[in-house]
Amino acid sequence: MNLSVATLVFVAVLGLLGVGLYALLATRNLIKVIVALQILVKGAMLALVLAGRLRNAVQEAQSLALTVIVADTIVAVIGLTLAVQIRQRLGTLDIKALTSLRR
Amino acid sequence: MTLILVAAMILLPWAGALFVWAAGNERPRLQNGLAVTFSVAAGICGLAMLPRAGAEVVLNFPVGGAFGDFTFVADGLGVFLAAVATVIGSLAVIFSVDYMKGEHQLGRYYAMVLFFIGAMVGLVLTSNLLLMFFFWEITALCSYALISFNNDDPKAVAGGMKALIITQLGGIGLLVGALVLYAYTGSYDIQALIANPAIVPAGVLAWMAFGGLAAAAAKSAQFPFQTWLPDAMEAPTPISALIHAATMVNAGVYLLARFYPAFHGVPGWTTAVTLVGLVTALLAALMALVANDLKRVLAYSTVSQLGYMVYAVGVGGIYASQFHLLSHSVFKALLFLSAGAVIHAVGTRDMRQMGGLGKQMPLTRAVFIIGSLALAGIPILNGFWSKELVLEAGLMHGPMWAYVGMLIGAGLTAFYTYRMVTMVFYGSPRSALHGHDAGPAMRVALIPLAFGALTTWLLAGPFSRLLSVESLPMHHIEPENTWVILEEVFSLPTLIALLVVALGLVCWWQRERLAGLGQALKGIGWAAEHSFGFEAVNRAIVGGTQKLGEALRVTQTGWLNWNVFGILAGLVVVLIVVILGGR
Amino acid sequence: MLIWHGLVVAGIVVCAILAIRAQRLLTSALWLAGCSALVAVLLYLMGAAELAVIELSVGAGLVTVLFVFAINIAGEDAASLPSPLPRPLSWVVVLVAVGLLAWRVLPELLPLPWLRVTDSSTFSDWVWGNRMVDLLLQVVLIFAGVLGMMGLLSERKKAGEHEEESA
Amino acid sequence: MREYTALIWLLMTPFLGAALTYLIGRSVARRVGDSSTVNPARWVALLSQLATGVFLYFSAQALWVSGRPFGVTIARLANDVNGILLRFDGISLLLASVVLVLTFLVTLYSVTYMQGEVGEEKYYALLMAMTGMMIGLGCTHDLFNLWVWFEGMAISSYMLVAFYHQSASLEAGIKYLVQSAVGSVFVLLGIALIFLEAGSLNLSAIHMALGSASASPVVWVAGALLLIGFGVKTALVPLHTWLPDAHSQAPSGISAMLSGVVIEAGLVAMLRSLAVLPGMAETWGYLLLGFGALNMLVGNLMALRQTQVKRLLAYSSLAHMGYMLIGFGAAFGFGSQAGAAGGFFHLMIHMLMKGLAFLGVGAFLYTLYVAKGKHGPLMIEDLSGAARRYPLAAFAVSVAVLGLGGLPPLAGFMSKWQIFVAGFATQSPWVIGLVVFAALNSVLSLGYYAPLVNRMYRQQPSALVLQGEKLSVWLALPLVLMTVLVVVLGFWPTLAAGWYETAADSLMRLLSY
Structure with missing residues (x-):
């Protein structure tokens, strides 16, 4: 099997994806949930750049990924703000405390 | 002129609904006045429309898209039912002036009644199947809103929900029919389907036919959907008279009659219709025998009489079925309204607490007995003639087993009718109830109906002309003279039927002696009291x-x-x- | 060449795993920064030099600062309690999802040659030119984000008016 | 006005309005205090919505007159095909109109509802930004740009959901944030894979580039990722779990927006992106039909036993998304233009009905709770006898929920009918069965709508109702307008044909049947 760079980068994408998704299923800490989201988005961004690289459109892919970084940072900011607020209201970052909305 | 009348019959009540609603509940007198004015105006239009029936399109709004042309055809069948809806509707509204005195939410009540009347007229006059479904559902909506009018009573709420859900379930049959018709022909034109059922493939037509039967059974409270009507008796009594006896429940029979030319060729359809009618008539009569709630007895008897009409359609007696529908509308509305007068006076519906009320309410007793005799099929009241015509049609064109079943049903009808009358008006008072006779507005509604129960059979001839080939070309109903039609009734089968009816009465008089027989039939009685498991x-x-x-x-x-x-x-x-x- | 790529990819995944496994939140944030830095390296190796810089400053820098801030305010909440999901179930569903992706996509990628970049356009051509709508939208995104954050942080002055109905 | 000038201003005005709203509102708030009742932010927002409406009118006019979509490419050089194509077609028109109408009504409604809340100007500014994002979402013809608008819509809505800062609303906010972020990652991955296969992001170019070869497995995977990614926002079962929480905890105007247009915007994004993947429409159609059935069943069953009114309505949104999916499933799977028209028609009508329901229920929530400084969930029991004190609001809610249940003569019946007709016209037994199933579901849904109506028309008002505040005219005005629309469209459905038929036409062109 000839292992190309493309394959390797895609493995990184899959790895980030797998780790992030697993973390979302397994962690109960809100801040870690945000960390997991960051990891996921890094995977997606890598995939975009990879696609651009293979299509000989690196510059285009870069400009897309720039928007992804900005958007995702904003999501992280809002997520962290929410987490901080929750911590201050409920005294914990445990997801279990966030199960009042059920059924 | 026909155009204006048709539009007026639908739009007058609807406009009235808006006005009554806008008048506000602080002005009940104004609301009463508005409701009576608009409903009576619609009633007059309904009567004025009777001589103008024809098979042509009178109104057409091309809406387009997936909604087709909204067309109206004022043919005999439609005009007749529109007249019933508007006239009995206006009588029910007049009756309500006394009956609903002091209610808080009169605006909602009248608005819904008037909305219903307009929708019922639309339902029977339109020739667009989508529009028919549209009106069909509006009537269900009004019926639901009025059954649960008294929303504080959980029984009323439950009854309304039950009626809504069951009729909607059946309504899916009609929905399927309309969708199929559009999918295969690109239009919703009922007349085109009736004129030539071959425009849809035979297999698909069968779906439409049985879908229609399901919808009709649900609307007319036929087997196996009959359970909602008795629970619908939580509605104010004028509503029971109007919607659950005289008009809306007839919509199912109307549907079957309307589509009979298209569907009767579908294998098994007529048999199914006959069977549904027979089973319903017998089951409901048995349940009426054991019920103790005055309005429930009437409700079961409505179900049972609707069974007669469905049976008549099944054996091809469209004319007989519609004639019985006419008689039934009149005498059942009369019975309900006079029962309403009784309930209004004594404040209970339990017949076991009544008794001996006849002396206190002579007028009510008189009209109630007229209605009861018509229900039992005693000559010469209108119920007698129409029921005999139904049985006649059954004997001529239907299977013998069904005919025998319906005869038994006739006997049972006489039996429970007599039981009801004695329990309410005769014997010694069973509790300290004091009744007062019907009020003035009630009388205005009761007396014309009683007169109608005595005389509508004279209309047999004009009625057959109304439904004749000129307005219903595909139904092949021959216009006849009244006497020719009524002569048909005087034959041997009628005597047999009368004997059965008499037997029913005798059974009531001899009920003490037949106690042994009663023991033997205890199982049936028990089953009837538990509504044959349908409630479960x-x-x-x-x-x-x-x-x-x-x-x-x-x-x-x-x-x-x-x-x-x-x-x-x-x-x-x-x-x-x-x-x-x-x- | 391939070895460098391989090492960086391995480093990225390991950092991500460590960021998830770390017991302390601060450690977790730092491993995330490491991951981000390695992603920047990989981006550079792939020829996305400008983006690598941005990823390094925003992803590894700014975001880490934000995390540290947030963790400072919120405090450590260390105890790693078990998730409500059974662990094998999480494993299975993640592995199946990622595995399916890999199964369908990797075979298509394998034959693709890793050619030299011949794209003559520049980063600024794209950012300021062809993707200008995206760029303008970024401004709106930042505006919305800042408003959202401020809205969430603002003290409720009418606190008395918003008493909660504790269930 | 040149058509593309109108388009560009249509896209820009909401954002300029958002900025102005915030700046003016903030400066006033600084001078007179945060919880002032005279904050002009709402009027600025209303004015900018009206201005947007003017540009929407010109764009719509251009579309209707020429009958052809028009667009403008924003690129480095003139006529550069690599720029972002902003294109105004039937779908854009429908989405923009629906969004703008609802935003306008919600803003009117918020005049009272949000009065004196801290951060009022942020509320209106974010509302405007969200509106602009959704309008743009409908107008873009570039796959990645679509994601940017989509993400912008989500970012603007997070704070609105958690506006009240209570534990429950924060909880709903973070759940909403995390789940939509996961969805958005899937969308990005899908975009990356499509970019990999097609080498382009322009939707038409993607269609052409992919159409030449037989569909590669990568494109299939990409489609699945897009379906799921956008599906989170669209609330396909089982990706729906954020919806009941977010819809029930947001301020009522925002609930109306979320349920009336935001999930639909996700749906539009999904349809647009899936429609351009050539030769796969049939499979997406079957998947949409499957999700439609699941959504209807789960939504209705979950709503059946709810005791909180807003949660009940949130679940019913799931069910209504199911109806739309059936229409669009017929369009994708069977090339039925009538199905697309039905789906879009139901989208419009659902906006009206669900918006009305949430605003009406919100009016109760406001008069019974918020106006007194309390924030509790509105329970069904609280509405006992509401009609006696609030006849207008009770009537509006009744019209809304009975319309949602599909009873004529309300508009909900007509739009469902259009979908059913399309389903039967496919003459496929499966779809016909599905339509019958949908009809059964409508009956089932009456099992929770009708008791709600009964409850409001009780004779005995609950203690809470008796103590309620007066219904202000700003709360009442949107209710009246929407009630009238729901009834009028019930009697005259083709009044909206200029929107839904055009949109269906555009979708079918995308699918290039």
Whole structure:
């Protein structure tokens, strides 16, 4: 099997994806949930750049990924703000405390 | 002129509904006045329309899209039912002036009644199947709103819900019919279908036919959907008279009669219709025998009489079925309204607490007995003639077993009618109830109906002309002279039928002696009291659905981890579908 | 060449795993920064030099600062309690999802040659030119994000008016 | 006005309005205090919505007159095909109109509802930004740009959901944020894979580039990722779990927006992106039909036993998304233009009905709770006898929920009918069965709508109702307008044909049947 760079980068994408998704299923800490989201988005961004690289459109892919970084940072900011607020209201970052909305 | 009348019959009540609603509940007198004015105006239009029936399109709004042309055809069948709806509707409204005195939400009550009257007229006059479904559902909506008019009473709420759900379930049959018609012909034109049923493939026509039967059975409270009508008796009594005896429940029979030319060729359809009518007539009569609530007895008898009409359609007696519908509308509205007068006076519906009320309410007693005799089929009241015509049609064109069944039903009818009359008006008072006779507005409604119960049979001839080939070309009903029609009744089968009716009465008089027989039939009585298990089935279905809903709520865990798991699971499923079946 | 790529990819995944496994939140944030830095390296190796710089400053820098801030305010909440999901179930569903992706996509990628970049356009051509709508939208995104954050942080002055109905 | 000038201003005005709203509102708030009742932010927002409406009118006019979509490419050089194509077609028109109408009504409604809340100007500014994002979402013809608008819509809505800062609303906010972020990652991955296969992001170019070869497995995977990614926002079961929480905890105007247009915007994004993947429409159609059935069943069953009114309505949104999916499933799977028209028609009508329901229920929530400084969930029991004190609001809610249940003569019946007609016209037994199933579901849904109506028309008002505040004219005005629309469209459905038929036409062109 000839292992190309493309394959390797895609493995990184899959790895980030797998780790992030697993973390979302397994962690109960809100801040870690945000960390997991960051990891996921890094995977997606890598995939975009990879696609651009293979299509000989690196510059285009870069400009897309720039928007992804900005958007995702904003999501992280809002997520962290929410987490901080929750911590201050409920005294914990445990997801279990966030199960009042059920059924 | 016909155009204006047709539009007026629908729009006058609807405009009235708006006005009454806008008048506000602080002005009940104004509301009464408005409601009576608009309904009576519609009633006059309905009567004025009777001589103008024809098979042509009188109104057409091309709406386009998937909605077709909204057309109206004022043919005999439609005009007749429109007249029944508007006239009995206006009588019920007049009756309500006394009956609903002091209610808080009069605006809602009248608005719904008037809305119903307009929708009922639309239902019978339109020749667009979508529009028919549209009006069909509006009547269900009004019926639901009026049954649960008294929303504080959980029984009323439950009754309204039950009526709504069951009629809607059946309504799916009509929905399927309309959708099929559009899918195969690109229009909703009923007349085109009736003129040539071959425009849809035979297999599809069968779906339409049985779908229509389901819808009709649900609307007319026929087997196996009969359970909602007795519970609908929580409605104010004028509503029971108008919607649940004289008009809306007839919509099912109307549907069957309207489509008879298209559907009777479908294998098994007529047999199914006959069977539904027969089973319903017998079951409901048995349940009427054991019920103790005055309005429930009347409700069961309505179901049973509707069974007669359905049976008549099944054996091809469209004319007989519609004539019985006319008689039944009159005498059953009379019975309900006079029962309403009784209930209004004594404040209970339980017949076991009544008795001996006749002396206190002579007028009510008189009109109630007229209605009862008509119901029992005693000559020369209108119920006698029409029921005999139904049985005649059954004997001539239907299977013998069904005819015998219907004869037994006639006997049972006489029996429970007599039981009801004696329990309410005769004997010694069973409790300290004091009745006062019907009020003035009530009388205005009761007396014309009593007169009608005595005389509408004289209309047999004009009625046959109304339904004749000129307005209903596909139904092949011959216009006849009244006397020719009534002569048909005087034959041997009629005597047999009368004997059965008499037997029913004798059974009541001899009930002490027949106590042994009663013991033997105890099982049937027990089953009848438990509505032959249909209530249990209803409850099981409703309970099962609710349990399922409750059980499913566990899936909303509130855990963020599980929520993300849902997304991932969805992704996996879609990926697998795409990988396996992606074409 | 391939070895460098391989090492960086391995480093990225390991950092991500460590960020998830770390007991302390601060450690977790630092491993995330490491991951981000390695992603920047990989981006550079792939020829996305400008983006690598941005990823390094925003992803590894700014975001880390934000995390540290947030963790400072919120405090450590260390105890790693078990998730409500059974662990094998999480494993299975993640592995199946990622595995399916890999199974369908990797075979298509394998034969693709890793050619030299011949794209003559520049980063600024794209950012300021062809993707200008995206760029303008970024401004709106930042505006919305800042408003959202401020809205969430603002003290409720009418606190008395928003008493909660504790269930 | 040149058509593309109108288009560009249509896209820009909401954002300029958002900025102005915030700046003016903030400066006033600084001078007179945060919880002032005279904050002009709402009037600025209303004015900018009206201005947007003017540009929407010109764009719509251009579309209707020429009958052809028009667009403008924003690129480095003139006529550069690599720029972002902003294109105004039937779908854009429908989405923009629906969004703008609802935003306008919600803003009117918020005049009272949000009065004196801290951060009022942020509320209106974010509302405007969200509106602009959704309008843009409908107008873009570039796959990645679509994601940017989509993400912008989500970012603007997070704070609105958690506006009240209570534990429950924060909980709903973070759940909403995390789940939509996961969805958005899937969308990005899908975009990356499509970019990899097609080498382009323009939707038409993607269609052409992919159409030449037989569909590669990568494109299938990409489609699945897009379906799921957008599906989170669209609330396909089982990706729906954020919806009941977010819809029930947001301020009522925002609930109306979320349920009336935001999930539909996700749906539009999904349809647009899936429609351009050539030769796969049939499979997406079947998947949409499957999700439609699931959504209807789960939504209705979950709503059946709810005791909180807003949660009940949130679940019913799931069910209504199911109806739309059936229409669009017929369009994708069977090339039925009538199905697309039905789906879009139901989208419009659902906006009206669900918006009305949430606003009406919100009016009760406001008069019974918020106006007194309390924030509790509105329970069904609280509405006992509401009609006696609030006849207008009770009537509006009744019209809304009975319309949602599909009873004529309300508009919900007509739009469902259009979908059913399309389903039967496919003459496929499966779809016909599905339509009958949908009809059964409508009956089932009456099992929770009708008790709600009964409850409001009780004779005995609950203690809470008796103590309620007066219904202000700003709360009442949107209710009246929407009630009238729901009834009028019930009697005259083709009044909206200029929107849904055009949109269906555009979708079918995308699918290039």
